[in-house]
Amino acid sequence: AQSVAQPEDQVNVAEGNPLTVKCTYSVSGNPYLFWYVQYPNRGLQFLLKYITGDNLVKGSYGFEAEFNKSQTSFHLKKPSALVSDSALYFCAVSSTGANNLFFGTGTRLTVIP
Protein backbone atom coordinates (compact mmCIF):
# COMPACT_ATOMS: atom_id res chain seq x y z
CA ALA A 1 0.00 0.00 0.00
CA GLN A 2 1.13 3.50 -0.76
CA SER A 3 0.80 6.49 1.51
CA VAL A 4 2.10 10.02 1.77
CA ALA A 5 2.24 12.22 4.84
CA GLN A 6 2.58 15.97 4.79
CA PRO A 7 2.75 16.65 8.52
CA GLU A 8 2.22 20.40 8.28
CA ASP A 9 -1.05 21.82 7.01
CA GLN A 10 0.42 25.32 7.03
CA VAL A 11 3.95 26.69 6.76
CA ASN A 12 4.74 30.37 7.19
CA VAL A 13 8.09 31.82 6.24
CA ALA A 14 9.45 35.34 5.84
CA GLU A 15 10.39 36.50 2.37
CA GLY A 16 14.06 35.86 1.69
CA ASN A 17 14.34 33.07 4.25
CA PRO A 18 14.85 29.43 3.31
CA LEU A 19 11.75 27.27 3.19
CA THR A 20 11.11 23.59 3.73
CA VAL A 21 7.89 21.69 3.09
CA LYS A 22 8.01 18.19 4.53
CA CYS A 23 6.93 14.91 2.98
CA THR A 24 7.33 11.32 4.07
CA TYR A 25 6.10 8.30 2.20
CA SER A 26 5.47 4.60 2.34
CA VAL A 27 5.54 2.43 -0.77
CA SER A 28 6.28 -1.12 -1.82
CA GLY A 29 9.31 -1.22 -4.05
CA ASN A 30 11.27 1.70 -5.37
CA PRO A 31 9.43 5.00 -5.07
CA TYR A 32 8.69 7.59 -7.69
CA LEU A 33 8.29 10.92 -5.90
CA PHE A 34 6.77 14.16 -7.12
CA TRP A 35 6.01 17.67 -5.97
CA TYR A 36 3.16 19.68 -7.45
CA VAL A 37 2.05 23.24 -6.69
CA GLN A 38 -1.46 24.63 -6.89
CA TYR A 39 -1.94 28.37 -7.17
CA PRO A 40 -5.37 29.87 -6.40
CA ASN A 41 -7.95 29.09 -9.08
CA ARG A 42 -5.40 27.23 -11.16
CA GLY A 43 -4.61 23.60 -11.83
CA LEU A 44 -1.75 21.68 -10.34
CA GLN A 45 1.64 22.38 -11.82
CA PHE A 46 4.51 19.94 -11.83
CA LEU A 47 7.58 21.12 -9.90
CA LEU A 48 9.99 18.21 -9.82
CA LYS A 49 10.33 14.47 -9.57
CA TYR A 50 12.66 11.77 -8.33
CA ILE A 51 12.73 8.52 -10.26
CA THR A 52 16.29 7.29 -9.86
CA GLY A 53 19.82 8.62 -9.70
CA ASP A 54 21.04 11.66 -7.80
CA ASN A 55 19.20 12.10 -4.52
CA LEU A 56 19.07 15.88 -4.93
CA VAL A 57 16.57 16.90 -7.56
CA LYS A 58 16.26 20.42 -8.93
CA GLY A 59 13.03 21.69 -10.38
CA SER A 60 11.09 24.72 -11.50
CA TYR A 61 11.18 28.17 -9.87
CA GLY A 62 14.36 27.40 -7.89
CA PHE A 63 12.84 24.56 -5.89
CA GLU A 64 14.73 21.40 -5.04
CA ALA A 65 14.04 18.24 -3.08
CA GLU A 66 16.19 15.58 -1.52
CA PHE A 67 15.30 11.91 -1.61
CA ASN A 68 16.29 10.24 1.66
CA LYS A 69 15.72 6.51 1.48
CA SER A 70 16.57 5.73 5.09
CA GLN A 71 14.13 8.33 6.39
CA THR A 72 11.61 7.74 3.58
CA SER A 73 11.41 11.46 3.05
CA PHE A 74 11.30 13.83 0.11
CA HIS A 75 11.28 17.34 1.55
CA LEU A 76 10.85 20.32 -0.74
CA LYS A 77 13.25 23.21 -0.26
CA LYS A 78 14.12 26.62 -1.59
CA PRO A 79 17.04 28.76 -0.40
CA SER A 80 15.20 32.10 -0.53
CA ALA A 81 11.41 32.33 -0.45
CA LEU A 82 9.42 34.75 -2.58
CA VAL A 83 5.95 36.10 -1.85
CA SER A 84 4.90 34.59 -5.18
CA ASP A 85 5.76 31.12 -3.81
CA SER A 86 2.66 31.30 -1.61
CA ALA A 87 0.48 28.39 -2.74
CA LEU A 88 -0.68 24.88 -1.88
CA TYR A 89 1.98 22.21 -2.28
CA PHE A 90 1.31 18.53 -2.81
CA CYS A 91 3.70 15.64 -2.48
CA ALA A 92 2.85 12.49 -4.43
CA VAL A 93 4.25 8.98 -4.61
CA SER A 94 4.03 6.08 -6.98
CA SER A 95 6.14 3.05 -7.84
CA THR A 96 7.09 0.82 -10.72
CA GLY A 97 4.05 -0.66 -12.39
CA ALA A 98 1.56 1.56 -10.59
CA ASN A 99 -1.04 3.33 -12.66
CA ASN A 100 -1.62 6.40 -10.53
CA LEU A 101 -0.10 8.86 -8.12
CA PHE A 102 -1.02 8.84 -4.45
CA PHE A 103 -1.18 12.40 -3.13
CA GLY A 104 -0.69 13.89 0.29
CA THR A 105 -3.26 16.27 1.74
CA GLY A 106 -1.22 19.33 0.86
CA THR A 107 0.68 22.03 2.73
CA ARG A 108 -0.29 25.66 2.40
CA LEU A 109 2.82 27.83 2.18
CA THR A 110 2.52 31.50 3.03
CA VAL A 111 5.50 33.75 2.43
CA ILE A 112 5.25 36.90 4.49
CA PRO A 113 6.64 40.11 2.97
Next chain:
Amino acid sequence: GAGVSQSPSNKVTEKGKDVELRCDPISGHTALYWYRQSLGQGLEFLIYFQGNSAPDKSGLPSDRFSAERTGGSVSTLTIQRTQQEDSAVYLCASSLGAGTVYEQYFGPGTRLTVT
Protein backbone atom coordinates in the same frame (compact mmCIF):
# COMPACT_ATOMS: atom_id res chain seq x y z
CA GLY B 1 1.17 24.08 -27.08
CA ALA B 2 -2.24 23.97 -25.47
CA GLY B 3 -2.56 22.41 -22.06
CA VAL B 4 -5.21 20.11 -20.68
CA SER B 5 -8.64 21.68 -20.90
CA GLN B 6 -11.76 20.79 -18.98
CA SER B 7 -15.37 21.80 -19.29
CA PRO B 8 -17.44 23.09 -17.73
CA SER B 9 -15.35 25.00 -15.22
CA ASN B 10 -18.26 25.05 -12.79
CA LYS B 11 -21.34 22.87 -12.58
CA VAL B 12 -24.20 23.16 -10.13
CA THR B 13 -26.71 20.34 -10.21
CA GLU B 14 -29.56 19.05 -8.15
CA LYS B 15 -29.25 15.86 -6.17
CA GLY B 16 -30.29 12.90 -8.28
CA LYS B 17 -29.41 14.40 -11.63
CA ASP B 18 -26.72 13.04 -13.96
CA VAL B 19 -23.68 15.12 -14.95
CA GLU B 20 -21.00 14.81 -17.61
CA LEU B 21 -17.56 16.33 -17.25
CA ARG B 22 -15.25 16.66 -20.23
CA CYS B 23 -11.47 16.54 -20.56
CA ASP B 24 -9.32 17.36 -23.57
CA PRO B 25 -5.78 16.09 -22.96
CA ILE B 26 -2.60 17.46 -24.44
CA SER B 27 -2.22 16.34 -28.03
CA GLY B 28 0.00 13.27 -28.27
CA HIS B 29 -0.41 12.25 -24.65
CA THR B 30 -1.44 8.63 -24.47
CA ALA B 31 -2.27 8.45 -20.76
CA LEU B 32 -5.24 10.19 -19.15
CA TYR B 33 -6.22 10.33 -15.49
CA TRP B 34 -9.21 11.54 -13.52
CA TYR B 35 -8.83 12.64 -9.90
CA ARG B 36 -11.20 14.15 -7.37
CA GLN B 37 -10.17 16.88 -4.92
CA SER B 38 -12.44 17.43 -1.97
CA LEU B 39 -12.15 20.40 0.35
CA GLY B 40 -9.20 20.00 2.70
CA GLN B 41 -8.14 16.71 1.21
CA GLY B 42 -5.60 15.54 -1.26
CA LEU B 43 -6.33 14.23 -4.68
CA GLU B 44 -8.18 10.95 -4.93
CA PHE B 45 -7.47 8.80 -7.98
CA LEU B 46 -10.54 7.77 -9.94
CA ILE B 47 -9.62 6.19 -13.27
CA TYR B 48 -6.71 5.80 -15.70
CA PHE B 49 -6.69 5.33 -19.47
CA GLN B 50 -3.61 4.29 -21.44
CA GLY B 51 -3.83 4.04 -25.21
CA ASN B 52 -6.23 1.32 -26.27
CA SER B 53 -5.79 -0.74 -23.11
CA ALA B 54 -8.64 -1.45 -20.74
CA PRO B 55 -8.91 1.39 -18.23
CA ASP B 56 -7.91 1.03 -14.60
CA LYS B 57 -11.19 1.76 -12.80
CA SER B 58 -9.96 0.80 -9.35
CA GLY B 59 -10.47 4.29 -7.91
CA LEU B 60 -14.09 4.83 -8.88
CA PRO B 61 -16.02 5.22 -5.61
CA SER B 62 -19.27 3.63 -6.76
CA ASP B 63 -21.06 2.27 -9.81
CA ARG B 64 -22.65 5.69 -10.28
CA PHE B 65 -19.30 6.83 -11.68
CA SER B 66 -18.15 5.91 -15.16
CA ALA B 67 -15.77 7.28 -17.74
CA GLU B 68 -14.92 6.76 -21.34
CA ARG B 69 -12.23 7.92 -23.68
CA THR B 70 -13.07 8.16 -27.32
CA GLY B 71 -10.47 7.79 -30.04
CA GLY B 72 -7.69 7.84 -27.52
CA SER B 73 -8.22 11.54 -26.90
CA VAL B 74 -11.20 13.26 -25.28
CA SER B 75 -12.58 11.75 -22.10
CA THR B 76 -15.92 12.12 -20.38
CA LEU B 77 -16.55 11.38 -16.70
CA THR B 78 -20.21 10.69 -15.97
CA ILE B 79 -21.77 10.72 -12.53
CA GLN B 80 -25.28 9.32 -12.35
CA ARG B 81 -27.83 10.16 -9.66
CA THR B 82 -25.53 12.70 -8.06
CA GLN B 83 -25.29 12.91 -4.29
CA GLN B 84 -24.15 15.81 -2.12
CA GLU B 85 -20.96 13.93 -1.23
CA ASP B 86 -20.03 14.06 -4.92
CA SER B 87 -19.40 17.79 -4.56
CA ALA B 88 -15.71 18.33 -5.29
CA VAL B 89 -13.28 19.57 -7.89
CA TYR B 90 -12.74 16.97 -10.59
CA LEU B 91 -9.29 17.14 -12.15
CA CYS B 92 -8.11 15.59 -15.36
CA ALA B 93 -4.45 14.99 -16.17
CA SER B 94 -2.56 13.59 -19.11
CA SER B 95 0.97 12.32 -19.58
CA LEU B 96 3.23 11.39 -22.42
CA GLY B 97 3.37 7.66 -21.86
CA ALA B 98 2.40 4.69 -19.79
CA GLY B 99 3.25 4.60 -16.14
CA THR B 100 3.80 7.20 -13.51
CA VAL B 101 7.44 7.78 -14.39
CA TYR B 102 6.06 10.47 -16.69
CA GLU B 103 4.90 13.66 -15.02
CA GLN B 104 1.23 14.41 -15.27
CA TYR B 105 -0.12 17.67 -16.62
CA PHE B 106 -3.33 18.80 -14.98
CA GLY B 107 -6.28 20.74 -16.28
CA PRO B 108 -7.91 23.56 -14.30
CA GLY B 109 -10.64 21.27 -13.01
CA THR B 110 -14.42 21.25 -12.92
CA ARG B 111 -15.98 22.39 -9.66
CA LEU B 112 -19.11 20.30 -9.09
CA THR B 113 -21.67 21.41 -6.55
CA VAL B 114 -24.61 19.13 -5.81
CA THR B 115 -27.48 20.91 -4.07
